[in-house]
Ligand SMILES: [Zn+2]
């Protein structure tokens with residue numbers, strides 16, 4: 063059995079714990095080390111259970127606390143060569159672990175895959191536990207490519223970006239250049255694109271979903287949930303019978319863990 067704790071999600075910071083109560087990984091450290099520690103404890107995880115850090119890309123909402131957290135606990139930090147380069151002197155050479163292919167990290171099998179984002183070399187991750195439970199995360203991606211979908215398809219649980227409602231974004235207050243950036247194929251994933259991907263995933267085997275990295279300005283949790291739910295139900299699938307679907311909160315103040 064695997065334990066997933068979504069600690070933080072969204073542009074104000076992203077971080078997930080995956081593993082068991084005794085040992086696991088942090089995916090992104092997008093808040094201060096202190097905030098991450100507090101949220102781990104709230105979820106019933108001792109920060110000492112974190113054995114390594116995986117970084118999706120170098121944007122601040124994914125790495126804000128990585129330097130302090132990695133140093134405090136003496137942890138290796140895995141990321142693509144491009145991401146580690148873009149992080150510059152944030153990490154020492156000893157802390158940096160480039161990851162390009164499947165490798166074992168702290169007892170978990172980690173497979174990185176490329177996402178489509180306006181950063182140096184962003185990644186999503188497929189993580190498999192010793193008892194063959196698998197988890198995939200794909201956020202900060204303007205599109206879900208065939209390669210990304212193929213990794214998500216094999217997973218028992220998928221965290222997928224449902225960043226914005228296109229109409230809310232177009233009608234909203236953001237400047238034109240920022241709207242164009244978010245809407246581009248190297249920006250963020252729209253609710254509609256997430257929804258159609260979930261239908262395909264549900265039809266090919268992955269049936270547990272968490273919507274993540276929602277925009278506070280250009281989306282609402284209800285809208286993101288409703289868009290995916292409607293698409294899945296239109297495909298003849300029933301919530302909590304054929305699939306589970308939830309939204310990752312910006313902060314997991316309820317300390318909720320997901321077991322799968
Ligand atoms: Zn980003």
Ligand SMILES: [Zn+2]
Nearest residue numbers: 073121123202
């Ligand atoms: Zn982000």
